[in-house]
Amino acid sequence: MFPLVLGRYALNERLNEMTPDEYTAEVASNPHTPALTLQDIAKTRPDLRPMVAANPAAYPDLVNWLAGLGDPHVDAAIAQRNASPQAVTDPVNGSVPTQDNAPTSAAPLAPVPLPDGHVAPTPSTGTTADAGSEQAQSAGDAGRAPRSRRGLWIGLGVGALALVAAGAFALNHFVFSKISGADSPEAAANNLVMALTESDEIALYGALSPAEREYFGDVMGQFSTHFDDASNEKWAEHALAFYDSFSFEASSVNYEVEDLGDDVARITIAEGEFTLDADGDKVADAVNNLLVEVEATSLGELITQEGGTFPSPQEVADDVTTGIAEEFPVTFTAEDLIIPASELGSGLDSFSTGGLGVPDVQPSEDLEDVAFALVAVKEDGSWFISPQLTAADLQVRMMGQAPDYGALPAAVPADSPEEAAEQMVRAAFEGLDTLDFSAMAGHFVTAERRAAGLVPTVELSAEEQAEYDEIVSSLSLSDVSYSVDRVEGDTAYLILDNLAVDMSVEGLPYTFTMSNDCAGVNASGMTMSMCMRDIPALQELGLSDLRLIAREENGGWVVSSGQSSADSLGVVGSQALRLYEEGKLTDEQWWMDNLGILSQYGAMMSEY
Structure with missing residues (x-):
């Protein structure tokens, strides 16, 4: 399945790079063409509008907008579409999407401009499931026995x-x-x-x-x-x-x-x-x-x-x-x-x-x-x-267990901030084998190290242990590196330069990579990646400014996960507040214009 996803991703990447002059009838009629691309075709290529109107992937509001243009060829395509739902064979997995089951609102969709400057509304994504869930929750609360004080x-x-x-x-x-x-x-x-x-x-x-x-x-x-x-x-x-x-x-x-x-x-x-x-x-x-x-x-x-x-x-x-x-x-x-x-x-x-x-x-x-x-x-x-x-x-x-205070991990301070972060990550991966993370806890500040020492023992059945061992045995940390962004007194802000994890799934090798700016996966020689520079909205929210924080404690460096989380929340929260004050946070069009590659990727994934 994953190679298919990569193939679909590559297709959407090519579509994303097309200019209006490069659109073809095949692209306009392909049921796997993303909704955003269909919108652009309808807007910029009048000659291809009949193909878009007949495409089962065209969502209803886009079809309605096309119907209002008064183009007889478009009207004929819509009439045929309404008379008998189309059945188009999926060239990738053999499924047969129809007008009824065609995707209508995958990722958030940008409105299509009308000739008079108005826009066609995007399809609604609301459902009644949430309301039903709330009613069920209320009913459950009403029938619940009073709790002990x-x-x-x-x-x-x-x-x-x-x-x-x-x-x-x-x-x-x-x-x-x-x-x-x-x-x-x-x-x-x-x-x-x-x-x-x-x-x-x-x-x-x-x-x-x-x-x-x-x-x-x-x-x-x-x-x-x-x-x-x-x-x-x-x-x-x-x-x-x-x-x-x-x-x-x-x-x-x-x-x-x-x-x-x-x-x-x-x-x-x-x-x-x-x-x-x-x-x-x-x-x-x-x-x-x-x-x-x-x-x-x-x-x-x-x-x-x-x-x-x-x-x-x-x-x-x-x-x-x-x-x-x-x-x-x-x-x-x-x-x-x-x-x-x-x-x-x-x-x-x-x-x-x-x-x-x-x-x-x-x-x-x-x-x-x-x-x-x-x-x-x-x-x-x-x-x-x-x-x-x-x-x-x-x-x-x-939990019915006796806290083992003798197991409180000793501090393992590092000589530098980046070394503290790298040692902590390596210790975490080592702990996966035995579910003993006391070694990792030694790389945290004192307050966190204390609490990390009191973790209930994990007891697995033979079947659970075998399943867990199968997952963990295929994981390996092939690389991890950090660099110092800045140091303020006894606090250092670290940038993740590279984190690479290798694993095997059904005999196929996978490598997951991550840095401060990008994340990616290599599967069977095919690589897919996503970077902050491709998603302007996430950059505006400050996600590229998130840092891991290390503290100097007792002559060495250790990691403070609490400060790291608090700093990240502060960065994102303050930037969200700024965007709200600038009128962007609640502006749907701004989000559509700044989601970048995420819009195309969301539309692609919704088809699976």
């Missing part, structure tokens, strides 16, 4: 830790006085609880792992550098306003501490009574302030332009205060933080490890009750709570 409290705990850590960059300038850590894991947990009860966001921030505070700050800061500083400060203020809207009380709290080795400890809340409350008026004010901020942005303008509306401040206040009054205050005990084994399968059906051919990890059938616990780490002689290890530890135990 236990998951809510545990989710609030994990989510609060993650949100506070993510907001680190906004607090960094005034927290130093309260970042002293604790003398023991139990004291670290108590610092966290006391900070929550006192609504002291600075102390709460100071109770968390410095390595992770810095990491989350770097990640959020990397994203925010692509946007206005004043806006970033406002969003931070809104986040703190939400935090200040809630209050937390704790009494009679006792902990059980388990030494996990390597300066890591698990602190289980053995006893305690807790109350979480919220001020409805404060929450409503925080929501309204946030909505005002959103409405003033380009996103708000886009929502309004597309027919959306923002609720009035009074509507928000009424809904929020009513909801808060119904749900809060919430009281729970340490026993409510224990998840019974009977509930572990509901909402955690599988944990996806990701990666090519790697199956999902299913929860063990022999599950035991799992108590929510904080995980503390020792850094620079003091103990702090680790949000990442707390979440990962809970997840692994909910």
Whole structure:
């Protein structure tokens, strides 16, 4: 099949390079001629319009436009087309497309200009499937049994830790006085609880792992550098306003501490009574302030332009205060933080490890009750709570497995940024054989390396193992190279120069290649490639500016996947915002004019 695709791609490449004078009757009548080419023929070659009108690949709106030209030869072709659907044998695979099953809207189609300057509308691609799906989802929600609140409290705990850590960059300038850590894991947990009860966001921030505070700050800061500083400060203020809207009380709290080795400890809340409350008026004010901020942005303008509306401040206040009054205050005990084994399968059906051919990890059938616990780490002689290890530890135990903290990978810093990236990629491919990616984790920054060490064990059946081995055994990394684009302090931005992966499919050799600007595949001596320069719209979105980020840490270089992702989101997000402000993002014609080779490729692939 793939050689056929390559052949079709080559055909479309030749069509794409044709001038109007080079169009022939065969091209105009070929059912595999892309829709965009048929449009151009209809526009520029009146003598070939009857062939286009008879072509089963001509979509209805194009045929209707041709019918309105008053050309008797075109009218005769359309009359014959309507009288008896054509049957044209596919010269490639032998199929027989007809007028009814001919492709009508493959890739997004550019409108065909009319002589008077108007355009023929492109065919609609909407279906009723989405509506049906939404109805089915609503029906499923209506029949679903009420969930236990236990998951809510545990989710609030994990989510609060993650949100506070993510907001680190906004607090960094005034927290130093309260970042002293604790003398023991139990004291670290108590610092966290006391900070929550006192609504002291600075102390709460100071109770968390410095390595992770810095990491989350770097990640959020990397994203925010692509946007206005004043806006970033406002969003931070809104986040703190939400935090200040809630209050937390704790009494009679006792902990059980388990030494996990390597300066890591698990602190289980053995006893305690807790109350979480919220001020409805404060929450409503925080929501309204946030909505005002959103409405003033380009996103708000886009929502309004597309027919959306923002609720009035009074509507928000009424809904929020009513909801808060119904749900809060919430009281729970340490026993409510224990998840019974009977509930572990509901909402955690599988944990996806990701990666090519790697199956999902299913929860063990022999599950035991799992108590929510904080995980503390020792850094620079003091103990702090680790949000990442707390979440990962809970997840692994909910899978019925025991986290192996002795397996936390050691750091493997490189001598240069490009070497760090290349070693990380090679380690990832080596890990595919055994599904052990601890070697790859050693090439990441400390915060990511910690979390990567706690991954559930993948257990495969004999049949699954054989299938997986067959896929992986044919893969090999033949080349990988990066170069430094720029270095800013301890941060390096890397460009992928070349990544080549060889594999075999049904005895045929394939080579996949990728660089910062192009991706391609070589199959049986035939090469197909696609580059950013061929797709102007993707260049406008900044995809050619995406970089892998490496950090200098402890005298060597390691990769920060979090910063890399945040930087990429910031690049694309800021460019999309620019395109919107310039009127291009919502301009269909602009997209049609700037999709380049992607339009032809999409039309080609839709025929398979």
